[in-house]
Amino acid sequence: MSATLTDRYIAATLRGVPAEAHDDVRNELTGSIADAVEARIEQGESPDEAERAALNELGDPAVLAAGLADRRLQLIGPRHYLTWLRLLRLLLAIVPASVAVLVALGYAISGADVGDIIAESIVSGITAGLHVCVWTTLAFAVMDRLGAAGSPRWNVDRLPENRSTGRGLADLIAVAILMPVAAFAFVWDRYFGFIFLHGEAYPIWNPALWPWWMAAVFVLFAMAIVVQAVVFVRGRWTTRIAIVNTALQVMGASWFLTLLGRGELFNPEMLEVLMVESGVTSETLRVLAVVFGFFGVCAIAAGGIIDCWLKTARDARTA
CATH class of the missing domain: 1.20.58 (Methane Monooxygenase Hydroxylase; Chain G, domain 1)
Known part of the structure; x- marks a missing residue:
């Protein structure tokens, strides 16, 4: 004789219950299901329909077994x-x-x-x-x-402090000062140099970058100031401003990394003098260039991008 739906349901439930509790669970379930089926038959349902409806109402036998065994159905509570x-x-x-x-x-x-x-x-x-x-x-x-x-x-002592969203005047002032200072440093390096060897000054950056490559840098500097000015005027960061700032960061990093990869970023005369004077090999210089590119340019660009999107998210929540 094939097992009934009730027999199959009870067997499935017992698989998730400790063996010592099988008899008690079997007797309890048998009585509960029988009472539920009888009540439905009295309401006019057929025996098969009543049995199926009663078991559906009890639900998944694995869930029922977990409840009977006091076992949590979750990975982390x-x-x-x-x-x-x-x-x-x-x-x-x-x-x-x-x-x-x-x-x-x-x-x-x-x-x-x-x-x-x-x-x-x-x-x-x-x-x-x-x-x-x-x-x-x-x-x-x-x-x-x-x-x-x-x-x-x-x-309440664990409540976080309110953090600045970066829409104040401080960011605009900082960028408005740093960008011109950086531009002035590039100009000074071009005409006066920063590396002094044997009484002679050498520019750090390749003089061949002037005028067009350096003009691109100065345009990026100016646009960075404009972005901060727009944030200050609007009083908050927006998705569009964050996208523009991200594009500026990517373009700035691309400028450096492109010239670095092509070996055109630094002044070749300076590198040659350094190699002769200090005994530094070209391989060492290449390694230093890679380190400069990854940990300098990429880190600064990534930091600027992450910072602006965090501020955008905070301003969106407080808007």
Whole structure:
């Protein structure tokens, strides 16, 4: 004889219940289902329809078994969830980007192609992010199952301080001062130089960059001041302003990295004198250039982009 729906339901429920509780659960479920079926038959339903409706009302036997066994159907409970989420966000903001930069730097120093550098850094960053998610979640799941204590009880002393959204006058003043100072430094370097060897001054930047390459830099400086002025006038960051600022950061970084990759950024006469005077090899100079590009230009551009989008998000929330 084939098993009835009730028999199959009880058997499925018992799979998730400890063996010592099987008899009690079987007897309780059998009685409850029988009462529910009988009540529905009295209301005019057929026995088959009544049985099916009663079992549907009880729901998934795995969920019922978990409730009977006092077993949580969750990977991480509320006691640890917020701590897990905050830590995961922090690690994802730091680890993948750091790994990608270090891998790219290693491949660049080894002389790999640009395509290989980009591909390997992206793959490494994604892999690092996956590892962060898996191992962080696994650690908290184990803590939750072992019953480890959660975070301390919350109180008002843990409220974060209100942070400036960056729409004040300070940012405009800072940019309005720094950009002209940087432009003046480029002009001074062109005509007077910053490197002095044997009584002779050498420009750091390649004189061949004048006038057009340097004109592009000065245009970017001016546009950066305009962006901060618009933010100050509007009183907040907007998505459009953030996009323009991101484009400026990318163009500025591209300017440096393009010339750096082509070997046209620094003054060749200065490099030659440094190599002769200090014994520095061309390979060492190449490594220093790579370090300068990744940790200087890219870090500054990335910082500017992240900062403007964070301010945009905060201003959108407070608008």
